[in-house]
Amino acid sequence: MERKASEMGMNRTGIKTSPVESAKEIEGAEKRGATSIGDATAIARVRQEFAREVGNFGSVPPPTAKGMVKAAVDLLKGGRATVFIDKLGQRAGFERTGVRLYEAALSKLDVFGTWEGGPSRVELEKIRLDELAHFALVVRTIEQLGGDATALTPAAELQANMSEGVPRMLVDPHVNLLQSLEGLLTAELVDNASWELLIELAEQLGHTEIAEQFQRALDVEQEHLALVRSWISTGTMLEARVGEEAAGAPA
Ligand SMILES: [Fe+2]
Ligand SMILES: [Fe+2]
Known part of the structure; x- marks a missing residue:
């Protein structure tokens, strides 16, 4: 199915589609001036007031009885287990969402097909399973560690709020496969940076075995990132008809 993102059409969002009307618009705005006094410093003041008044962004749930022992051990080492639990909760939420992102990308593949150098069904399914394994x-x-994996930790909620646009974009029926890969790129970049931080934290807290397992996850995430980048690159070059004729250009 053919649907190129760069197709030329009747886009009227720019003011240059109507030089006469846009000149009037600019003149009117200049004549009228600002609708309120002051500048952005008033908004900054309100922001700061709120930040001082409200409490924390959620909290980390207390460990279970079994986890109390582990937490105590971490405290003895000078670490705070709650930080680790918070970040693990964040990773759990993001990896779970990652599974859904690749499911959405698979739907795009079924509708639009792929291109030379683009993602195959086998590759997308493999990454989907990797995210599930993570x-x-x-x-x-x-x-x-005695934590509750079903709890939404503050870091998990922050990341979910921040990245909610990614799944929304991937399930948008207007978006084609090549466009949807941009969402996967955002997710994989975050994946890579987040696993790196988790490994460092696990090592610092003395969880050597966990750090080693996480390193294997990071190795896999690096492969994901490289693949997504190359798919976007080949798809974009084909669409721009860089080099050869655009035979097999992404739809
Ligand atoms: Fe991941
Ligand atoms: Fe990944």
């Missing part, structure tokens, strides 16, 4: 790994780790 989610399971994080859940096991949280439970091993």
